[in-house]
Amino acid sequence: MNIEQKGEEDTFEKDYWRKYKSLTNSSKIDVPEMESLAKDALSEGFLSLAYSCYKEAKNWEMMEKVVMQGLDSGVFENESEHVRVDIYFFMWDRIKNKVYNKYIKSLTDNGFRQDYPSFRVADTLLLAKEIVENYDLGLSIAKGGIFSGCVFLLVGLKTEIIQVERGDDRKIVKFIGLNNLEHKLESSRIILFDKDIVSGNTLDNVVNKIRSFNPKTLDVFFNYEPSSPFPNMEVLKKVGDIYFPGMTNDKGEPYIEDNFKNAAKMFREFCG
DSSP: OOOOHHHHHHHHHHHHHHHHHHHHHHSSHHHHHHHHHHHHHHTTHHHHHHHHHHHTOOOHHHHHHHHHHHHHTGGGGSSOOOHHHHHHHHHHHHHHHHHHHHHHHHHHHHOOOOOOOOOOHHHHHHHHHHHGOOOOOEETTTTTHHHHHHHHHHTOEEEEEEEEOOOTSOOOEEETOOOTHHHHTTTTTTEEEEESSSSSSHHHHHHHHTTTTTOOOEEESSOOOSSSSSOOOOOGGGGOOOOTTTBBTSSSBBSSOOOOOHHHHHHHHHOO
C-alpha cells in the first residue's frame, strides 16, 4: 500500500467513526443502525470501530467474535491504552460469566443454595492454570470450596465434592462423598479446596481423613488468603503447599501477573 492509498483508507475509516459518533450523540441508540455500521466496519477490517459499535448495541456475542479476530490478527497490539483496557475488562467479564455459570450449575446440581460471592475470579483462574498440572484430583469441601473446584475443573482437573456432617455437639460424624474415592486417593497428588480458615478444626479433620488414604501429596487452595493466627495452626504442617488468589512469590511479586496478554490467553481458551 502506497502513501496515497493509506491516506484514502484513513479518510474512509474516519468517515465511519464520524457516523458512529453521530449515532452515539442521539438521545437513544438506534440499535439496528449501530449494528449495521458494526457489520460494515468489520467487513472493512476496522475492528476497534466494530467493537465499539457492538458495545453500544449490547451485542456481547459479536463483541466476543470481534475481540477474538483482533487477537488473532494482532490488531489490538497497536491500539491505544484506552481501547486495550476496555477490551481487557470485557474479556474478563465474559470469562467470569462462564465461570459463574459453571459454579451456579454445580451448586444447583448438588442441592446447595445459589449465591454470587465476590470471589477473585481472574486471580483464581490464572493461578489454577499455572499449577493444575501438579495434581491428579481436586476435592472441594462443600460448600465454600466449590467455587475454586469449579475453576480447576474448567482448566482440566478432575474434581469431586465432599461434605462434612456434624452432630449436635458440632463434632464431625460423617464425611459424605469419600466412600467411592478411596482408590483414587491412594498415591495420588491431591489438592483440597476450601473458602478460608477460621479455627482450622474442619480442615484438620478433613486432612486427617484424606491422609489416611495415603495420597502422594496433599496441598490446599483457599478462596481467600488465610488470616493468622488461628486456633489450630498445626493443621498447616500436615499439608504441603498452600495457595490462594493474589499470592506472591518469594520476591514479593505476583505469582502470575494479571495483564492483557494473560487475559487474552484465558479468553481464547474459554470463549473461543
